[in-house]
Amino acid sequence: MSGRSRGWCWLGPLLSGGLLMFVYPGWNVEWLVWLWLIPLLAVLWPVRSFEFRVSGFKLGYLAGLAFFLPNLFWVRHSARVMLGGAVDATWVGWGPEMLGLAALVGLAGYCALYIGLWGWFVVRFARPNVITLTRDSWWPSSLHSLRCSFLAAAAWVACEWLRSTTVFTGFGWNGLGVAFHRNAVLMQAADLVGVMGLSFLPVFVICTAWNAITRLVHLFRGQGTCRSRLDFTVALVLILACGGYGMLKLSSKPPKTIAVRTALIQPNVSQLDAMRGTVAERTYERLANFTALYGRNGSKGESNVDLVVWPESSLPVHLYDQEAFHRSYVEEMMSVGKYSLLIGTEIVHDQQAHVSGVLFNGSYDKRQEHH
DSSP states (O other): OOHHHHHHHHHHHHHHHHHHHTTSTTTOOGGGGGTTTHHHHHHHSOSSOOOOOSOHHHHHHHHHHHHHHHHTTHHHHHHHHHHHOOSSSSOOOHHHHHHHHHHHHHHHHHHHHHHHHHHHHHHHTSOOOHHHHHHSOHHHHHHHHHHHHHHHHHHHHHHHHHHHHSSTTOOOTTOGGGGGTTOTTGGGGHHHHHHHHHHHHHHHHHHHHHHHHHHHHHHHTTOOOOOOOHHHHHHHHHHHHHHHHHHHHHHSOOOOOOOOOEEEOOOOOOHHHHHHTTTHHHHHHHHHHHHHHHHSBOTTSOBSOSEEEOOTTOOSSOTTTTHHHHHHHHHHHHTTSSOEEEEEEEEEETTEEEEEEEEEESSSOEEEEEO
């Protein structure tokens, strides 16, 4: 393998990982979800058959690092808050700074393992045979392409599932399907296949498009005979089917619903203050004032809202740790109007704390609880 090809083996994965970062919130360049994988495929499924020494796992892992390191950069600050009491980007000492960096690198390195696993799989089990793809008749060539693309897309979904379920209950941060968070049409299919199922679509489309490009390159060089584009047509039909389903869902008459006027309360407490408990009194006061503002009965004797929702772990002190205080606190707050209150708190069961939601309706009596 030439030095030029060797250089592209490293540049392609880095470019793919970097492009993938831009499809998520903060950037929201959705159209890149249909292109980001091409540089990585160029080295995993090269247009020309050549032998390269770098394993598919290493190439996939490199792409994973290029994506997760910037995408998980928030982990560094969270670690600095917990370890060094950081409130902003100000230096808090070598220990917390290095541990924050280690937390970022460690988590990114762990998550990248699953893209590395995908890279190994698509080279070992799903890599197209260039001869079959470019010189066989249209039917075997198309079936071969569809098989390889299906395996690659299914393997991607499987790796996302593994990342979301293994090691400390998993870490399913920013699966590929999340890229459609602003696409109201395509996201409708999530009610059939879930967000992970949506991840199948762009991988399948990119892989079939790359196989079509491989045929065209070989035809242009006079090294291939197959002109089939049936596989890419199937990929386009799949996009149209997802889009059609989404349009049907969006245009269909919605079922009979009940309007619930809801207020979401955010006391805006910094992570550091929440951990230290230094502003607990002020937090209780802000929660009560904001809740009463929306829940108070109006001129017609009705509350302005039907439901008030507090954030996850909003109470400075766990609900049952100071039950007498919380009973008085909630009853006084809810006496101003007729509304329900959904509180995010932690509740201990069998010596294990669970982040829970507790619903109150007109009194301190607990109505519903979720773990």
